[in-house]
Amino acid sequence: xxxxxxxxxxxxxxxxxxxxxxxxxxxxxxxxxxxxxxxxxxxxxxxxxxxxxxxxxxxxxxxxxxxxxxxxxxxxxxxxxxxxxxxxxxxxxxxxxxxxxxxxxxxxxxxxxxxxxxxx
Numbered sequence: 001x002x003x004x005x006x007x008x009x010x011x012x013x014x015x016x017x018x019x020x021x022x023x024x025x026x027x028x029x030x031x032x033x034x035x036x037x038x039x040x041x042x043x044x045x046x047x048x049x050x051x052x053x054x055x056x057x058x059x060x061x062x063x064x065x066x067x068x069x070x071x072x073x074x075x076x077x078x079x080x081x082x083x084x085x086x087x088x089x090x091x092x093x094x095x096x097x098x099x100x101x102x103x104x105x106x107x108x109x110x111x112x113x114x115x116x117x118x119x120x
Contacts, residue, residue: 001025001111003095008116011085015120019080021095021113028052028076032099035069035080036106037091037118046104047093048080058102063089085120093118 007019019035034049048069049058057069068081078095093116096109103109 001097003097003111003113005093005095005113005116008093008118010119013085013087013120015085016081016083017085017118019082019093019095019116019118021078021080023076023078023095023097026097026111029073031097032102033071033078033095033097034099034102034104034106034109035078035093035095036104036109037089037093039088039091042091044094044106046106049099049102049104050078051102052078056102058104060104082118085118087120089118090120091118092116 002024004022029052031052035047038044050069066084070079095113098110099108
């Protein structure tokens, strides 16, 4: 399993970024995948998760209404559109795959990307 993130960067408060996670090595269209973040000195936290088979999405309360998780099965890619960014969104963002359900608990995921830095 390989997960490669891209799209991070620096942005002013109120701005937007779109993260991408391209996957290989597993059945992409039948998997739970999620986005997580970790700020310095803090524990890793779940941001959003979806089932790539369609129709089921889960968001952390802190990002509801601002972040949108989506997928492109043909490109084997999961996206995280982040709008109305706040300084507290600053973190290393990583995608993960292979969990038993649409959990936002990072301990339940078995495969991880390297991450991409987001600075607001």
